[in-house]
Amino acid sequence: MERKDTIKSILEVLRKEETDISTIKHKLKITEPILPYLLWLEEMNFVKRINLTERYKFLASKWKITRPGIAYLDFITSSKRKYSPHLPKISLVYVCPKQFERKVMMKNGVHLVEVLEDLFTTANSEILISSPYIDPILIPFIRKVKENVKILILTHNKDNFLIRLENENKNLKVKALRGFKEGVQIYQLHAKYICVDNKFCLITSANLNERSVFHNFEVGVMIEDQILANTLREFFLSLFEVC
Numbered sequence: 001m002e003r004k005d006t007i008k009s010i011l012e013v014l015r016k017e018e019t020d021i022s023t024i025k026h027k028l029k030i031t032e033p034i035l036p037y038l039l040w041l042e043e044m045n046f047v048k049r050i051n052l053t054e055r056y057k058f059l060a061s062k063w064k065i066t067r068p069g070i071a072y073l074d075f076i077t078s079s080k081r082k083y084s085p086h087l088p089k090i091s092l093v094y095v096c097p098k099q100f101e102r103k104v105m106m107k108n109g110v111h112l113v114e115v116l117e118d119l120f121t122t123a124n125s126e127i128l129i130s131s132p133y134i135d136p137i138l139i140p141f142i143r144k145v146k147e148n149v150k151i152l153i154l155t156h157n158k159d160n161f162l163i164r165l166e167n168e169n170k171n172l173k174v175k176a177l178r179g180f181k182e183g184v185q186i187y188q189l190h191a192k193y194i195c196v197d198n199k200f201c202l203i204t205s206a207n208l209n210e211r212s213v214f215h216n217f218e219v220g221v222m223i224e225d226q227i228l229a230n231t232l233r234e235f236f237l238s239l240f241e242v243c
Contacts, residue, residue: 003037003085003087004076004085006028006030006034006037007037007040007041007076007085008073008076008077009028010024010028010034010037010038010041010047011041011046011047011065011069011070011072011073012073013027013028014047014063014064014065014069015065015070015073018050018062018063018064019062019063020061020062020063021034021035021038021063021114021117021118022117022121024063025121025122030122031122031124032122033115033118033119033122033200034118034122035091035110035114035115035118035222036087036091036224037087038063039091039110040085040087041069044068044072045066045068045069046065046066046068046069046072046073047063047064047065047066047069048063048064048065048066049061049062049063050062050063050064089223089224089225090221090222090223090224091109091110091115091221091222092109092110092219092220092221093109093110093111093112093115093202093204093219093220093221093222094109094110094111094112094218094219094220095111095112095206095212095213095214095215095216095217095218095219096217097215097216097217100217110222112204112206112213112218112220113213113214115202115222116141116194116202116213117141117144119194119196119200119202120141120142120144120145121144121145122196123145123146123149123196123197124146124149124197125149125150125197125198126149126150126151126152126195126196126197126198127145127149127150127151127152127194127195127196128152128154128194128195128196128232128233128236128237129151129152129153129154129194129208130154130155130189130191130192130193130194130236130239131153131154131155131189131192131207131208132155132156132188132189132190132191132192132207133155133156133207133208133209133212134153134155134159134162134207134208134209135159135161135208135209135210136161137208137209137210137213137214138208139161139165142165142169142172147171148171149171150171150172151169151171151172151173152172152173152174152175152236152237152240153172153173153174153175154174154175154176154177154189154236154239154240154243155174155175155176155177155189156176156177156178156188156189156190157176157178158174158175158176162174175240175243176189176243177189177239177242177243189239192204192205192206192207192208192220193232193236195229195232195233195236196229197229198226198229198230198233199224199225199226199229200222200223200224200229201222201223201224201225201228201229201232202220202221202222202223203220203221203223204218204219204220204221205218205219205220206218206220
């Protein structure tokens with residue numbers, strides 16, 4: 001689906017009802033992240049986010065079309081002009097403690113939880129995860145991944161819950177990258193990034209644990225670029241092979 005068609009289809013869904021990202025994806029059978037589209041529409045005041053709860057609000061928010069959004073939809077539906085919305089290839093990703101959110105949140109930033117939700121639910125072939133510290137906060141995201149998607153996880157310590165995930169899912173493999181010499185640690189994994197379908201890259205300061213995902217000050221970028229994704233993928237796989 002072309003960009004202009006995706007924009008139009010999202011607005012058509014929202015014109016009928018307020019709904020969440022998962023429902024939009026299901027109705028449109030979209031197989032790529034749609035947050036960049038929603039964020040562009042929000043910036044243009046064509047859609048509005050509705051938070052249903054203050055706790056982990058980004059997991060429980062809906063989107064609605066605005067009056068300008070309805071006017072824009074009517075225009076692009078009736079107009080014979082060709083248009084191609086310019087969507088950024090790079091998005092700022094952040095985590096901010098609740099008490100500071102209104103003071104420091106970037107206008108065009110997107111919360112890490114939303115990015116994770118979008119990437120994991122739309123992955124079609126492969127998810128590569130590098131994070132030194134991972135806790136069970138990852139499990140709900142893993143549960144939403146399509147059945148045949150390969151998941152490789154590189155971390156510094158293979159905890160029991162990761163072993164259980166590996167045993168439950170034949171397409172999921174976990175390795176630990178950490179070296180000792182005479183009882184002294186000489187290196188460990190420190191990089192935090194996710195590569196999806198050799199196209200989308202999330203590079204961030206955040207680990208995949210509850211503290212980083214919900215409570216710390218963290219920042220990163222989500223990049224859509226096949227060349228960068230391929231380079232990052234090759235780097236990941238070379239590390240995965242030496243473990």
